[in-house]
Amino acid sequence: MTTTTSTILESITVPADHGRAIPDAATRETIGHAPVHDPAHLDTLVRRARSAQPAWAALGHEERSRVLNAIATEIEASAEELAVILSREQGKPLDGPNARFEIGAAAVWTRSAADIPLEPEVVVDDGGQRAEVHHDPLGVVAAIGPWNWPVMIAVWQIAPALRMGNTVVLKPSEYTPLSVLALAEVYNRHLPEGVLSVIVADRGIGSALTKHPDVDKIMFTGSTATGRRIVEASASNLARLTLELGGNDAGIVLPGADVAAIADDLFWGIFINTGQTCAALKRLYVHDSVYDEVVDALAERARTMPMGNGLVPGNVLGPLQNQQQFDIVSRLVEDARAAGGRVVAGGEPAPELGPLFYRATVVADVEDGTSLVDEEQFGPAIPVLRYHEVDDAVRRANASEQGLGASVWSADRDEALAVAKRLAAGTVWINKHGTLDPRVPFGGTKASGYGQEFGVAGLKAVAAPKVIAY
Template sequence: MATQLDFTTFHNVINGKLTSTKETRHNINPATGEANAEVSVSTAEDVDAAVAAAQEAFKSWSKTSHDEREKALLAYADAIEAHAGQFQDLLVLEQGKPKQLASFEVVTAVSSIRANAKLELKPVVLEDTPEKKAIQRFTPLGVAVGIVPWNFPLMIAALKIGPAVITGNTIIIKPSPFTPYTDIKVVELAQQFFPPGVIQILSGDDSLGPMLTEHPGPAKISFTGSSFTGKKVMASASKTLKRVTLELGGNDPAIICEDVDIEQVVPKIAFAAFINSGQVCVAIKRIFVHESIHEKFRDALVRAVKDFKLGDGNEEGVTHGPIQNSMQFEKVKDLFAEIEKEKWSVATGGRTDLGRPGYFIEPTIIDRPPIDSRIVTEEPFGPIVPIVTWNDEASVIKEANNTKMGLGASVWTKDLDRAQRIAEQLEAGCVWINNHLEPSVNSSFGGHKESGIGYEGGLGGLMGYCNAQSIHIKKQ
C-alpha cells in the first residue's frame, strides 16, 4: 500500500532520492494567473547524475523477470489510483482543465500502465527446418528519456513510463516547464515500487531538453509535442544515433456524409473538436460537411458549443478551461486576429478578451472559410474550428489529405462500406469511423508525414524501446 505524498512540495527525483537545485522557478495557474509552487531548475550536473543512476539501475532492471516488472507496474497503477483525487486537483491547478477531464486523465493514465504491464514481447521463431532455426528476440535499449507536453502531463508520462519499464529499460521523465507538478509527484510515487534509478524526473527550463537529447548516455528519446520542436529533437538525437519516437502535431479532418443523424453526431463532433479547449494533438481540427446538410449541421453545432461553460476547472459545471500558457495564448490570439482581417464568417464565438483573469478564449466556429486560409491549413491548438463544405467524395479526400500532418482522421456515415472506402484513402496514423478520440489500449498509435515517427501503445509501442535481435542456429 502506498504511503501518503506531500502534494505541496516538488523536487527532482534522482537515484531514488528527492533532490533540490540552487535555482528554482514556478509556473502559474492559467485560470487565475496566480503563482504555483517552486520547482527545480536542473543543471548539467543533475543530468549527468540522473543518467549515471539510470545506467547503473539498467544493469539489474534489464535482467529482472517480466513477472516482477509486471507486479511492480500493477502496484504502481493501484497507488496512482489511490491518489486519484489529489492528482485530479493538481491537474486542474497547473493545467487548467475542468475536474471531469482531469479525472478522465488520471483514469487513462492508470489504464495505460495496467495495459502495458500485461504486454510481453516474446521471442518469435521465424524459421525452423531440419537444417536451421531462426529466432527473433527483443532486448531493452538502456536509458530512455520521456519528454512530456503540457496538455496531458500525467497521461502522456504514463504512456512513456509503462512501455519503457515493462521492457526492461530505465527512464528519465522531463516534464514541460508549464506543467511540472503532476509528473514530479507521479515519479516520486514510483520510488515506492521500483529500485532507485529506474524511474527518475528532472524539471527545468528550456535548456533542459537539449541537455538530455544531446547527452551521450540515453539510448532513446520519446517526445510528444509540436512538429517544429520534434524536428529539433530528432536533429539533436541524431548526433549520437539515439532511437526516437516522435508523436507530433495534427490537423485532423472529420468527413461528415449526408446520411448522418445530425442530432446524434453533432455532440460527438463538438466534444472531439473542443475537448481541453482544442489543446489536443488528435482533436478534430477541420470539419468537412456535405453541402446538402451544411446549414442544419452548422446550426446544431453552434447550439452544442453555446452550451459549453467556460471557467476555472474547479467551478461547478465548467466544461472548458483556459489556454494553458501565455505563449500558446498569444499564438491562438494571432490566429483570431485573422477573423476580421480576412472577413471570415463567425458562426459563434470569436472573442479573445473576455474581461477576466487567465488565458480564456471563447469557443469559436468559422463557417466556410477559404480552403487555403490559415484556419484550415494550420493547427490552431486552441478552441477554434472551421466548417468546410463538400459534395464530391474524391475531392474531399484530396482536401483532407492536403496537409503536412497525418495524425488522426474520422469518417461519419451510416454506410460502413463507404466509410471504410474513404478511411483507407486518408493519410493518417489513426482513422476512426463514427467516432473520434477513442483508441484501443492494445493498438499502436503514431503519425504519418510530419505528425511523427514511430508508435506508442500496444506491442508496436513496446518495440520502440527495444532492439530486435535475430539468432540463427545451424543444426548439425
C-alpha cells in the same frame, strides 16, 4: 469549488528562493515552486539511470509487470490529489473528459504496459533451422513530454520503457512540471533508485538530454519543428526515436450523415481539453447537404458548454494553458474573420472567467489557405468548410503536411470505410475522433512523426530486437 490538501504537492515543490513559480492556469496565482536543474544535474541523473538499468532489467518481465501493476494501484489511490494538481497547473477541469479522466487513463495505460504479453517470435522453423526474434532492453530512455496531457503522455512514454527493462530520464514541459513530478513521486514509491528520474529545466537542457552520449532512445511528443531538431541531435548518439508530432487532423462529414446522432461526439472530437490535443479534430469538411445543420449543432453546443475554473463542479472547458497559446488562437480566429469567415459561436476571449479563457469558437464559410485551416490552432476554435464532391474533400483533407489522425462521419459504414482507406493519417476513426485504446498502436505519418506507441508495437519500440538462430 473542490479543494484538497495535497501532501504530494508539498513533497515535490521547493522553497520560493530555490525554484520557479508555477501559476494556476485559470487564476494565474502561484501553485508552488518547481526545482530548476542544470546540466550537471542532468549528467548525474543519466549516470544514475545507466547504473540502475542492468539490475532493473535483470528482474525480468514478470517482476517488472508486478511493480507496474502496484504503481497503477497507487495512482488510483492518489487519483484525486493528482487530478487537482493537474487541473490547477494545466487548466483542464476535474469534470468531463479532463483531469480525473487523465489520471484514470494513467492507471489504465500503466496496467496495459504491464500486462500485454510479448513472447519471442518464431520467424523460421522448417525442420532444418529455427530463428527467433527476442526483444532486449535498449538502456536509458529520454522521455520528453508536452503540456497538454502531461500526466497521460508521460505514462505512455515511461510505462512501456520500464516494462521492457529500460531506465528513464523524463523531462516535462516547463509549463507543467508539477503534474509530472507528482506522477513520478507516485511511481517512485515502488521503483529502485535511479530507475525513473525527472529533470526540470528549460528547453536548453532538453536539447542536451537528446544529445547525451548515454541516451539510447528518445521519446518525444510535441511540435514538428522541435521534432526535426531532435532528429538532427540524435545523429550524435544514434539514439532510436519515437516522435509524436503536431497534427492538423481533418474530419469529413459525408452526405446523409445523421447529424443529431453524431453531434456530441463531433463536438468532443474537436473541443476535448479545450482543443489542446494533438489528435483533436482541427479542420472539418462538411457536405453541402448537411452543412448548415452541422454548423448549427456545433454552435449550439459551443455556446452552452460550461467553461470556467477547473475546480468548480460542472465546468468541462477550461482556459488555454499559457499566454503563447492564447495569442495563437486569438490570431488565427481574427485572421479567419478578416478573410470572410462567419463566426457563429465564440470568436472572442472570456475575460470574466480569467485572463487565458477563450470562448469555444465555430467559424463557418472559410476556405483552404486561411491560417485557421492551414495551421494547427491547438485551441477551442474549429473552421467548418463546405464541399460538394467527396473526392474533393479527400484531396483537401490530405493536402496538409501533417498526418496524425483523421475521421469520417457517416450513416453508411461501408461508404465511411471506403473514404477512410483514402485518408493519409496514422489513425482514421469512423463516427468518432481521437479515442485511443492502450492495446491499439498509435502514431503519425508525414510531418506528424514516426514510430508507434501502445500495445505490442509500443513495447517493441522501446526494445532492441535480437535474432537467435540455431
